[in-house]
Amino acid sequence: MDFRSDNVAGMAPEILAAIQAANQGNASSYGADEYSAQLDAAFSKLFDTPCRVFPVATGTAANALALDALSPGHGAIYCHEQSHIAVDECNAVEFFTAGARLVPLPGGGGKIDPQALQAHLAQGWRGVQHHPQPRAISIAQATECGTVYAPAEIAALSAIARQHGLLLHMDGARFANAVAAGNHHAADLSWRAGVDVLGFGATKNGALAAEAVIFFKPELADAFIYRRKRGGHLFSKMRFLSAQLLAMLEDGLWLRLAGNANARAKQLADGLAGQGLRLAYPVEANEVFVYLPDRQVQGLKAHGALFHPWDEAAGLYRFVCGFDKSDADVAALLRAASDA
Ligand SMILES: Cc1ncc(COP(=O)(O)O)c(C=O)c1O
Incomplete structure (x- = not known):
């Protein structure tokens, strides 16, 4: 009767089998292997749009490195006051962005209240040298309260993002649960609703340790390989992370x-x-x-x-x-x- 977390579970047998299958012979290191080479195509098919995909091993790294790609140290990143990045990641976002300010906002059920976001943005920080510069919004799907943003709710936030020149990040540690919860296409809960970067979680869903940072705007990914390496998440034996992610997508696992x-x-x-x-x-x-x-x-x-x-x-x-x-x-x- 262990209901503390989805992290208390082991691996799905299919994932263990995929790791074992990948454990044959030698393979090129640091992501130059045949498994990693398939990721962009596999996720582009799933999301029905070209995307660039980078495996990392933890949700914290997926969040911090993705947000590092969206905001400089003098940026402001809007998030929910109960969000994992604000409460449970020991300032990883602030650390990897070299100082970006997380701006916690209220909202029922773990979802950012669009009016609170508008009100904050109306304060006029942009262009004023004394203030953090608005750069990104980060939402979690599913949220920290176990609720799921509907496509229209994401779209409402992304409309504000576009109006203010912000990028939209989604912490998808439980993206699979959010997609499985409704009859939505994965694209409708992400890029079609305006998400620019998604952390596609697999660990909580039965992987050993694998999360995919997915860029729906390929140009945002240009420096990501350097950020990931500097962040210690360029795995030399990357094939094992990639094999887990590919196995997750196989037959809708x-x-x-x-x-x-x-x-x-x-x-x-x-x-x-x-x-x-x-x-x-x-x-x-x-x-x-x-x-x-x-x-x-x-x-x-x-x-x-x-x-x-x-x-x-x-x-x-x-x-x-x-x-x-x-x-x-x-x-x-x-x-x-x-x-x-
Ligand atoms: C919503 C959410 N995002 C990110 C994470 C971070 O994942 P990790 O513990 O693998 O760093 C968690 C973990 O509990 C989470 O619940």
Whole structure:
């Protein structure tokens, strides 16, 4: 009953098999291998547009290096106040951009409120030498609260971005869950809605360690190879990262794995709500945020359930379903919750 994170899961068997298959003989290093050579074409097909693709091994690196490509050190990057880049990445964006300012903005359910963004931009920082210069917006898909931006919501932010000459970055550590959650094409939740750069997460979805930084405007990627090398994410044995990403795309594995995680989260949310518990956010991907009385928290722990305290003072707890959670796993947790 380990629902602390999707990171507690191991690898999907298909990913392990792909790593094993790539483990044959020698291959050119630093991304000059036959697996890495297929990435641009594979993702361009998936997204139905030409894109340039760069594997890195962590979501933090994907975010920090992508934003480094979008903003100089004197730039301002607008993000949600609860976003991973603002709260959980130990200033990696500030470090890799050599000082860009993250401007945290409010908004319900982890989504940036377009009006708050407009209001901030109306302050007139642009062109004033004393102020950080507006450069980019960063949104997470799915969000830190487990909600999913609809294409129109992304488009509303990208319209503001265009109006103010900003670029739009998407932290897609759980992009697979967001796409699997609706009937949208991957393109509709990204470049067609105005996203310029996407971090396509695979690790949380059953890879060992692989995230793809995807540039939908190829010219933005021109210096990325240097940024990645300087950032320590140019893997000498890159074939193993690339093989994981290709395996994810094979026969829609990424959507099957994420679809299961989402379905288990829905099962969990429905079950908890059925027990009279209050959910903090709509469950749209693979995370469930629920208010629990202390008695039930202690009871669940006594049953061996593991979950993440999100805001203990408020009695809010997070349960995440990984790709490998089963119907029976969730049923066991629900039984423990009702016994607790
Ligand atoms: C939304 C989001 N972005 C980025 C990351 C960072 O990933 P990593 O821990 O691989 O650096 C996480 C990890 O929890 C995340 O939840």
